[in-house]
Amino acid sequence: MTRSVTILKSHFTKNGGAEKYARCLADAFHQKGCHVTVLTTGPIDTPFSFEVISHRLKSKTSVSKVWEFEAFCDQYLKKHPSDIVFGMDRNRSQTHLRAGSGSHKAYLEHRKSYESSWKRFRHMINPLHTTLLHMEKTGFEHPDLKVLFTNSNLVKEEILSHFVIDPKKITVIHNGVQWHEWQESFDTWEKDSSHFEFLFIGSDFHRKGLIPLLKGLRQLSERDFHLSIVGSDKNQKHFQHLAQKYGLQKQITFCGAQSDIRPFLQRADCLVIPSFYDPFANVTVEALAMGLFVVSSKTNGGCEVLTPETGCTIEDLKNMTPALEIALKHPKTRQRALLIRESVKHLDFSTQLNTYLDTCLLPTS
Template sequence: MKYQITLLKSSLTQTGGLEKYTWQIAQRFCQKNLPVTLLTTGASHPPFISDYLNIVSFPIDYRLSVLNLLQFNRCCAQYIKKHPTPIIFGLDRNQFQTHIRAGNGVHAAYLNYRAQEEGVYKKLSFFFNPLHQMTLQLEKKAFEHPELQILFTNSHLVKQEVLSHYDIAPEKIQVVHNGVEWTALEPHFQSWHQKKQTILQELKLPSSCYHFLFIGNNYRRKGLSKLLQALSLIDNQSFHLSVIGKEYHLADFEQQVSELNLESKVTFFGPRNDTYQFYQYADSLVIPSFYDPFANVTVEALAMGLFVVSSARNGGSEILSPTNGTVIESLEDISSFAQALHTALSHPKTEKSAVAIRESVKSFDFSHQLDRMVELILDPV
């Protein structure tokens, strides 16, 4: 059958953004009555049922990540050889696909950024790390494969990184920015103003100051240390920072807060499943990432009416404009970072500004972005 589709995504046992995206795109194809075979290493209960969906789960569960990566690639290659389809859409790390969504960015670029931030010894360690080396090999084979038809990137930042690291025709690359559940967030957005004070009271936060918000796991790579330094340069401004996310070395950041005399202005909340209520009371979201292909929180925050401060190394910064956000010129220049925060302080969230910011990302509705990708996949076939 001409429109048979094979999807590749290793583990689907988690509930993260990439897992959700995989299920959503599988459902889109099934809704078009197109047979979909999903190759994975484990799938929790599918969020939908369809006669057009066939899940093939390979029993792979090694302790070493590199072995899981290697074996999944082998299993997929063997299956595809026996069951070829005209569309092989990869959302993971595999050596061959006709279509790829590089949602995690370019691993070669990621390692370069890490080396810049963590020093020469860390860079040397990458050469002896089998997981990094295998990922780089698969990435090169996939991106430079002659049968690759479309490589989807979620930002122009990632597109340029692909072109700088690999030999691929630019016309094969399509940029489709990450989408947001724009409609699903509407009830939370509509009630933010009336719930703000109640939430602040429940969380024991100050009620009459400017509220910055930081969301991200692994605070170092997400740039929290730089943010704290920049905040320490702000004088004569009443503000508070809420920090959301998982961090194994939390004590190090708590000590930095103490050393910078920010104890009364920073609260660590750890991982949370109710981030929407933090969006409801916050004025702005700060995303000082050292590398983010496209941080989903960028468009989520905008859809909740928040002004966004982002590093240029976050692909999501591409959708910012002077009315809904600002880009930090340099993470290395803390005074430049502080200036971006001052810009945010001049944009407190009001009912009027929140509506305007939310409307600025209406076109990034998740369904619209997903449909665009599906159309680009099916149209050339």
């Protein structure tokens, strides 16, 4: 009997990681012989091998768009019940849910560590935040929810601490990486500098922890290093000023947003992820697949895949220097890079995708 699968994803055709994951998941269900329908919004310019139904939003504000998409999904599912309703956003009702962005409640809690009391107050009264918190709580605690997927144990534990949910419903599947597809890029890496190359990737420099990284670099006794910063931030001039203030301006390059990060991964020795909060930063496994030593904060769920041979965690973001000193002892060599890359072979994207399918398509009783 053909199983019906309805995937809820408000944005489906954009180029982000979550959108790509949704498209791959939909195609994988389709390849398994399921009847797949995707409910989304916005223009659909590319033909798909499965059904995509897009709702044209009439709302103007962010919060009203959330409610309009929720109503659209609810109305459709009442008319077209599905064996599997797979949520990939924050809808109130689904049978399976991937909390790829973690818990919004936990995210707001983590923001308190680096934001002013005024901003925290604004979050409390912001209707978008209150709506997302309501959607999240209802979705996580809904009796129809069979499986809640998280991409790290960090997110799992945060959900269990904030919500009433049976732990048995939660399945942790770490983010995957295009391990096989990136083989050629790995084989052709070549360092073009005698310096130790640190790499920082991400936008929203504040949340991603660029300030503690700059402070940590300033305190290093070893000065023969360079840091490439890949990503954009509306306050970039502020961070450039900080780099100058700390005497690091000649050792740092702001590279802006990049469509392909592989050339930067090829040139680097170490990726640093000092995030105040990341459910699971994709760049963690991408860097490992390219043979880089990774330094990560404990509040990046991706740190769960690190070993002493492949990376280290930052014990205290207020003092990053010890972790950076460990990294300096692990420059990229062919032998070390091969060992690091091999550590995430089991996280190949296709393997992780099949784990989702196997869990969702278990025989029904």
